Amino acid sequence: MSELGAEATAAAKAALAHGADDMVAEAKNRCPVYAGTDKRVVKGALRDSIHKRLRRKDGSVWRIAADAESQDGVFYGTLVEFSPRINKPFLYPALDAKKDSIRSAIVDAVRAAIRRRGR
Numbered sequence: 522m523s524e525l526g527a528e529a530t531a532a533a534k535a536a537l538a539h540g541a542d543d544m545v546a547e548a549k550n551r552c553p554v555y556a557g558t559d560k561r562v563v564k565g566a567l568r569d570s571i572h573k574r575l576r577r578k579d580g581s582v583w584r585i586a587a588d589a590e591s592q593d594g595v596f597y598g599t600l601v602e603f604s605p606r607i608n609k610p611f612l613y614p615a616l617d618a619k620k621d622s623i624r625s626a627i628v629d630a631v632r633a634a635i636r637r638r639g640r
Contacts, residue, residue, distance in 0.1 A: 529635055532630040538580060
């Protein structure tokens with residue numbers, strides 16, 4: 522029985538990692554590209570900075586971040602996401618768009634692992 526749990530857990534973690542990749546791609550598609558004249562900001566840098574990173578070594582928690590930094594040292598991903606003045610969120614809308622498909626992929630992966638082991 523513990524082998525079944527280990528296989529199901531591994532399948533869930535693999536599906537979660539794939540879901541994190543999908544989330545990164547969706548966030549990059551939704552990310553606004555700076556069109557202003559402020560020379561401290563590199564156009565497309567915010568979109569290019571979106572990435573995933575493990576939060577737990579066991580692969581059960583991923584962090585999706587947009588940590589672009591202006592030339593004067595200001596991390597501005599949070600400003601773009603949450604500022605009412607800028608009003609161009611991209612991470613949370615990407616999560617809203619992908620959360621159901623990620624959840625379904627995890628459930629399907631666990632079910633497939635259980636079926637494989639049950640045979």
